[in-house]
Amino acid sequence: MVTHTNNKYELIESDTIEFEDGTILRWIRALMQLGQSVFPGDLGGYLESERNLDPEGLAWVYDDARVYGEARISENARAAFNTRVHGNAQILGDASVDLAEVYGNAQIKDNAQVFDDALVHGHAVIAGNAQVYGQAEVYGSAQVMDNAQILGNARIHGKAKVSGNARVFGDAEIHESAHIYDNARVYESVVVHGRTKIYGNFVLSGTADLGGDLSISRNGFTILQ
Structure with missing residues (x-):
């Protein structure tokens, strides 16, 4: 089973991660090409909901990265590898977070890199x-x-x-x-x-x-x- 309300990606309801507090993360799958690195059908990381990943732009969550809470990856930003982004954190612009953790109200923006x-x-x-x-x-x-x-x-x-x-x-x-x-x-x-x-x-x-x-x-x- 899959769900989506945008044309960029869908959440795969049959592949989830559940935390002890009941938070459920769902695997994502691309519905369209994003630049030269993501193609239709490609699997990404995990989101709690569609609020965690911008339905516009080239923003993407790769590999085993997990984005949850009110955190958001937007514009052309990326989260990859074993990254964790949660709380109210914002990754935006052309920023990237690879194998790191960002949370609270932190912002990673422009071309900044955290890894x-x-x-x-x-x-x-x-x-x-x-x-x-x-x-x-x-x-x-x-x-x-x-x-x-x-x-x-x-x-x-x-x-x-x-x-x-x-x-x-x-x-x-x-x-x-x-x-x-x-x-x-x-x-x-x-x-x-x-x-x-x-x-x-x-x-x-x-x-x-x-x-x-x-x-x-x-x-x-x-x-x-």
């Missing part, structure tokens, strides 16, 4: 060409924008922002209202918080804990213990 076991939740926003991957976690009201990259075991939370071409990796933690931008690099076990700004070509590593209203912008490489 390889990354976790994005709360009211976090990943936008532009930003990438979050590895076991990195972005949450709270944090923003990762432009061409920024968050990877490794890095954590970005609170109202922190990482933008420009900045990279945060290792076990670094950026939180409160800190901002890392331009070509700055922050890694190892550095913690940046308060209203601290790290920018320019500054490279910061070690075990530093920087807070308050610091503004660090000179070029160079600094290891703070």
